[in-house]
Amino acid sequence: MRSTLISRTSRWLGASALALLVGIGGVSTAFVMTGQAANAQVQNAAQIIVPQTSVQQGFADLVEAVKPAVVSIRVEAEAPGRNTVQRGGRDFNFEFNFPDLPDDHPFRDFFDQFGNSGPGGQGSQGGEREPRQFMAAGSGFIISQDGYVVTNNHVVEDAVKVTVVFEDGSEQVAKIVGTDERTDLAVLKIDGQDLPFVTFEEEASRVGDWVVAVGNPFGLGGTVTVGVISGSGRNIGGSSYGDFLQIDAAVNTGNSGGPAFNTNGEVVGVNTAIYSPNGGNVGIAFAIPAHTVKQIIGQLIEDGTVTRGYLGVSIQDVSKDIAAGVGLPNARGAIVREPTEDGPAGAAGVKSGDIILKVDGDQIDDALDLSRTIAGKAPNSTVELTLWRDGAETTISVQLVQLDETAQANPQSPMPPEVLPEATTSLGLTLVPNGDGSGGLLVQNVEADSAASQRGIATGDVVLEVDNKVVQTAGDFDQAIAAVQEKGLNTALVKVARNGEARFIGLPITE
Secondary structure, eight states: OHHHHHHHSOTTSOHHHHHHHHHHTOOOGGGOOOHHHHHHHHHTSOOOOOOOOOOOOOSHHHHHHHGGGEEEEEEEEEEOOOOOEEETTEEEOOOOSSSOOOTTSTTHHHHHHTTSOSTTSTTOOSSOOOOEEEEEEEEEEEOSTTOEEEEOHHHHTTEEEEEEEOTTSOEEEEEEEEEETTTTEEEEEOOOSSOOOOOBOSSOOOTTOEEEEEEOGGGOTTEEEEEEEEEEEEOOSSOSSOOEEEEOSOOOTTOTTOEEEOTTSOEEEEEEEEOOTTSSOOSOEEEEEHHHHHHHHHHHHHHSSOOOEEOOEEEEEOOHHHHHHHTOSSSOSEEEEEEOTTOHHHHHTOOTTOEEEEETTEEOOSHHHHHHHHHTSOTTOEEEEEEEETTEEEEEEEEOEEOOTTOOOOOOOOOOOOOOSOOEEETTEEEEEOTTSSOSEEEEEEOTTSHHHHTTOOTTOEEEEETTEEOOSHHHHHHHHHHHHHTTOSEEEEEEEETTEEEEEEEEOOO
């Protein structure tokens, strides 16, 4: 009786409504909306019209076509030993990587974001780590008939031997052509002619599109799972160059490096990471999108390494407060904290406080978007930056240089400043001259409920600039705030330093 009732219910009903019917075990006909009634109601509502889609009958034909090009990767490697953390009598193992990532891997930041409670986190307790021999398994896929194979860098990192295992069980030792730690991609090479291979999508898939993941989870090669793209443009932390797709197809340890396909059998992305507080699949996986993979593996195949353009600026996102403080209509772009010393941006005239809105005419949404855009440009190429400066747009051409992948920022932390008796209180801040000789005004106190406190300004910070004007005395600060008010703005752009690192804050001006 229940199945008859459901079959009579219009397909207009959403998935949540069907779940409700099944969940309660039965339903009165008084709660069933017929197709005619539903259509009448839709006509009276501002409803988005969704194009008609065909019913999927299954993915067997697709899987049969692409599986020969999907391989398992077996790795013999040596890496530092790891500790297991015990808290409250339980082992904590946050499985975000496949297999465990080294401590210095960029994606470890994503792991640490969730509590430092796993291997190698700050909360680790245990004995000294010792190098260990281990066998690891991952996934990969063939992209050319002569045997180029794509996988994750973390699958083959520290490998002394890499073996590719085909669908039929045959094996071949592979050569590592090149790896890129920043995007976690690697290219292998095996011998062969007329090998089965797959291609990448040309048109980017959208959120809600089907994806079929094929890989080697837990050593169970040729495993197929299905889901949808549940998000795009994800920043999982630690990667300045990724632009991850989020998918809900089941992905587990061993799926790393394997492909996610669209319904045309084209590679949508490379499965790379999962979020899993319990070590198993919870429906949140991340894949490197095809457009990024194509760009990186092209360089790896040609040169064995990846080169990236370097602009030479430290940047941050533009908040609504910052936009209001500079008269920018919308909170977008990336604001320049400081041009780096001897960097190309500074030499071309880019200044602290400039907001980069576009690169070569392409809109920049935030700081991460700028990093990805510049990284995709070739060294020695010239880019045109559209800047917001002094309440108007301007353009500057900058010739990029090559990013030094090994360069590490090492700002010098200032000595503890001497607290001086003279102070001025304004906008919830108690400011004194900075006694360490580096300039600016030391924040001696912040009122608990003030706008400054809510924006994250804390005791010990140093106010360097207001409205892009250097402040050295209390008078400088007051004059700069007054000048902002005279412009008719309700927010002041304030440059604040903490532990030697500067950032911008949009500080509302109170009467």
